[in-house]
Amino acid sequence: MAIxxxxxxxxxxxxxxxxxxxxxxxxxxxxQDMELIFALARKFRSYGTHKFSFNKGCSLVNAFFESSxxxxxxxxxxxxxxxxxxxxxxxxxxxxxxxxxxxTAETLDSYNLKILVVRAREAGVPEFLARHVQxxxxxxxxxxxxxxxxxxxxxxxxxxxxxxxxxKGRTVTIVGDILHSRVFGSLSRILKKLGATIRVAGPExxxxxxxxxxxxxxxxxxxxxxxxxxVVYALRVQEERGAGGFIPTAREYSKMYGISxxxxxxxxxxxxxxxxxxxxxxxDVHSAxxxxxxxAHILQQVENGMAIRKTxxxxxxxxxxxxxxxxxxx
Amino acid sequence: xxSILIKxxxxxxxxxxxxxxxxxxxxxxKIAKVGTSLTTQADEVIDATGLTVTPGLIDLxxxxxxxxxxxxxxxxxxxxxALAGGITAVVSMPNTSPVADNQAVIEFIxxxxxxxxxxTVYPSGAISKGQKGHVLxxxxxxxxxxxxxxxxxxxxxxxxxxxxxxxQYAKTCxxxxxxxxxxxxxxxxxxxxxxxxxxxLGLPGVPAEVxxxxxxxxxxxxxxxxxxxxxxxxxxxxxxxxxxxxxxKGHTNITAEVSVQHFALTxxxxxxxxxxxxxxxxxxxxxxxxxxxxxxxxxxxxxxTTDHAPHIEPDKLETFQxxxxxxxxxxxxxxxxxxxxxKPGHISFSKGISKMTVEPARILRVNKGTLSVGAxxxxxxxxxxxxxxxxxxxxxxxxxxNCIFDGKKLTGKAVMVIRGGRLKYQNGEIxxx
Numbered sequence: 001m002a003i004x005x006x007x008x009x010x011x012x013x014x015x016x017x018x019x020x021x022x023x024x025x026x027x028x029x030x031x032q033d034m035e036l037i038f039a040l041a042r043k044f045r046s047y048g049t050h051k052f053s054f055n056k057g058c059s060l061v062n063a064f065f066e067s068s069x070x071x072x073x074x075x076x077x078x079x080x081x082x083x084x085x086x087x088x089x090x091x092x093x094x095x096x097x098x099x100x101x102x103x104t105a106e107t108l109d110s111y112n113l114k115i116l117v118v119r120a121r122e123a124g125v126p127e128f129l130a131r132h133v134q135x136x137x138x139x140x141x142x143x144x145x146x147x148x149x150x151x152x153x154x155x156x157x158x159x160x161x162x163x164x165x166x167x168k169g170r171t172v173t174i175v176g177d178i179l180h181s182r183v184f185g186s187l188s189r190i191l192k193k194l195g196a197t198i199r200v201a202g203p204e205x206x207x208x209x210x211x212x213x214x215x216x217x218x219x220x221x222x223x224x225x226x227x228x229x230x231v232v233y234a235l236r237v238q239e240e241r242g243a244g245g246f247i248p249t250a251r252e253y254s255k256m257y258g259i260s261x262x263x264x265x266x267x268x269x270x271x272x273x274x275x276x277x278x279x280x281x282x283x284d285v286h287s288a289x290x291x292x293x294x295x296a297h298i299l300q301q302v303e304n305g306m307a308i309r310k311t312x313x314x315x316x317x318x319x320x321x322x323x324x325x326x327x328x329x330x
Numbered sequence: 331x332x333s334i335l336i337k338x339x340x341x342x343x344x345x346x347x348x349x350x351x352x353x354x355x356x357x358x359x360k361i362a363k364v365g366t367s368l369t370t371q372a373d374e375v376i377d378a379t380g381l382t383v384t385p386g387l388i389d390l391x392x393x394x395x396x397x398x399x400x401x402x403x404x405x406x407x408x409x410x411x412a413l414a415g416g417i418t419a420v421v422s423m424p425n426t427s428p429v430a431d432n433q434a435v436i437e438f439i440x441x442x443x444x445x446x447x448x449x450t451v452y453p454s455g456a457i458s459k460g461q462k463g464h465v466l467x468x469x470x471x472x473x474x475x476x477x478x479x480x481x482x483x484x485x486x487x488x489x490x491x492x493x494x495x496x497x498q499y500a501k502t503c504x505x506x507x508x509x510x511x512x513x514x515x516x517x518x519x520x521x522x523x524x525x526x527x528x529x530x531l532g533l534p535g536v537p538a539e540v541x542x543x544x545x546x547x548x549x550x551x552x553x554x555x556x557x558x559x560x561x562x563x564x565x566x567x568x569x570x571x572x573x574x575x576x577x578x579k580g581h582t583n584i585t586a587e588v589s590v591q592h593f594a595l596t597x598x599x600x601x602x603x604x605x606x607x608x609x610x611x612x613x614x615x616x617x618x619x620x621x622x623x624x625x626x627x628x629x630x631x632x633x634x635t636t637d638h639a640p641h642i643e644p645d646k647l648e649t650f651q652x653x654x655x656x657x658x659x660x661x662x663x664x665x666x667x668x669x670x671x672x673k674p675g676h677i678s679f680s681k682g683i684s685k686m687t688v689e690p691a692r693i694l695r696v697n698k699g700t701l702s703v704g705a706x707x708x709x710x711x712x713x714x715x716x717x718x719x720x721x722x723x724x725x726x727x728x729x730x731x732n733c734i735f736d737g738k739k740l741t742g743k744a745v746m747v748i749r750g751g752r753l754k755y756q757n758g759e760i761x762x763x
Contacts, residue, residue, distance in 0.1 A: 102647055122649040123532040124603030143651070145532025185532050209535060210526035330647055 176235030339378025386418025386708030398427025542568030640730020
């Protein structure tokens with residue numbers, strides 16, 4: 001007898017809710033939240049593009065004030081696969097006419113949204129807006145700060161590869177521009193929660209002040225950081241966030257820190273290669289490794305992104321408890 | 331003219347080494363007598379039993395916003411806010427619209443302050459035309475119009491050659507230069523102190539060295555030219571060391587201040603993207619605060635100021651990166667000094683008062699900041715034990731609601747304030763006497 005996907009998801013959820021109403025930082029995600037999110041995401045993933053009726057009648061707006069391919073597409077498709085109505089605003093919004101982020105958010109909030117997904121060039125925009133709207137705000141990347149759904153999908157990718165409940169005893173080596181990277185902001189926080197050992201490799205210009213307080217070691221020589229690592233996580237050199245002046249040339253950077261087959265071989269035997277995308281082939285990662293090397297998990301990350309986002313939209317858009325978010329109109 | 335007798339108050343007048351119960355008689359706008367159990371008849375007798383009587387406070391750095399940005403603050407609202415904080419004289423900063431780089435604006439400010447008639451306003455003029463850092467202001471003209479100092483506060487003169495010429499000209503005209511110290515290229519768009527907090531928030535940081543380098547540069551060039559230099563709002567360990575060294579070498583032309591928030595609060599105030607905590611210089615880390623307090627104790631720092639910077643609410647209801655810089659402070663500076671320096675025992679009350687009265691008066695070379703017989707009768711009466719919670723929205727005279735101390739509990743409040751021999755403020759009310 002075929003399993004009913006909706007019933008399966010409801011049984012897995014077992015009436016549980018997240019501890020948070022808004023997802024602006026991994027700081028607010030508890031171990032119980034993670035367990036719930038990962039369990040549901042694995043189920044959603046197994047049902048592919050199946051259309052669920054869970055969020056029927058609920059609306060979502062993707063407010064992307066900065067460009068995006070995978071995050072916006074996956075939030076939008078996830079919402080539709082949950083039967084939500086969606087709309088997208090962004091660089092063509094009234095913010096270009098001088099409307100503030102707050103007025104834009106309060107306007108959208110008046111449509112009785114269940115979810116507002118926000119991406120912005122400046123750090124803190126989702127947290128700021130979340131304080132003043134009734135809808136649940138999901139941070140889809142804010143400046144150099146955080147990108148929490150990316151960290152959740154990355155953690156799921158790692159946990160599934162190593163078939164564990166946490167990452168204790170595993171070493172994750174992050175290579176590249178962590179200063180301008182919101183992916184790093186969330187990843188470093190979630191890896192710490194999961195017990196991983198974190199190494200970072202890059203030039204000094206990419207290290208933010210006191211970043212070692214996240215509980216990680218810093219390395220100028222990438223080979224040394226890669227030695228025996230279980231996850232090699234390459235970041236993109238973010239020229240759009242001003243990283244251009246932080247390295248002399250992309251060519252030299254690629255020579256010093258680009259992940260080549262020789263470098264990847266320094267990692268542990270069962271190591272995986274990850275990248276949040278978009279990849280700058282032959283600068284961050286050697287082109288041959290991106291999609292054909294079996295160690296590359298970049299496309300698994302993308303697939304997990306759909307599952308994680310669908311999970312969050314269901315959890316935040318359709319709470320089973322009757323608690324209501326506190327907020328203050330301005 | 332009227333006379334006022336203040337009875338039985340605890341008088342703290344650092345200039346005259348007075349720290350005890352005394353009576354003060356005010357006549358014709360001047361201090362007429364100070365002594366125990368004065369029996370002179372007066373038009374008005376104030377019983378100051380249990381209260382503390384000091385010279386009216388002097389604030390070297392206030393953004394009054396008028397002319398040009400009366401939506402943020404006016405000379406009238408700033409004057410009222412000052413009185414509520416026990417402040418009777420302020421130096422107004424020149425970043426108005428138009429900039430105070432000419433006689434007309436200086437004269438306008440003096441006239442408005444005179445018409446409002448609540449506190450003494452000493453306008454400062456700009457160092458460079460439009461505060462753009464390219465061409466010198468007509469320094470002698472603004473001085474003759476009544477400017478007490480020149481400063482490009484809000485920005486620093488980035489061109490060292492222009493800064494040198496400014497010091498030379500300031501010496502020529504015998505006018506004080508007040509420097510906001512910042513090497514802008516190194517600030518590089520930073521919006522808060524660069525450190526562990528900025529890293530967690532993902533915000534671009536301002537390293538302490540931005541200030542340290544500029545303090546060294548300003549001291550060197552002022553000394554090279556023999557000009558009087560006052561260093562505005564210092565916040566770092568490096569700045570403290572540079573100023574201490576200059577004073578140790580005997581450079582009496584160098585004076586320096588701390589804005590009270592910089593010894594009270596750390597960069598952790600920026601958590602949750604609290605835009606009221608955004609200011610220049612930024613709130614620094616605990617290590618810097620400790621160095622600043624050492625500098626206060628050993629008199630590396632001469633004065634405390636507010637750097638009162640009111641804004642309209644939309645300019646702070648913004649992303650941290652886009653929000654305006656600055657916090658209001660006129661109504662809280664005395665209480666902040668009392669709460670964060672005197673109560674924990676870092677300095678005596680008398681020392682704190684000296685850095686808000688006689689020391690700023692000495693820097694400005696004005697006959698204020700004391701209760702000496704014959705001095706201007708500018709007097710503040712405080713309840714130093716009163717605890718209150720700052721509410722920038724409800725109980726504030728300033729138009730700006732952007733106070734970094736909003737919601738915090740402070741100890742000490744002005745009860746009555748006399749300026750020019752007239753009672754101007756009493757228990758939350760402005761008196762138009």
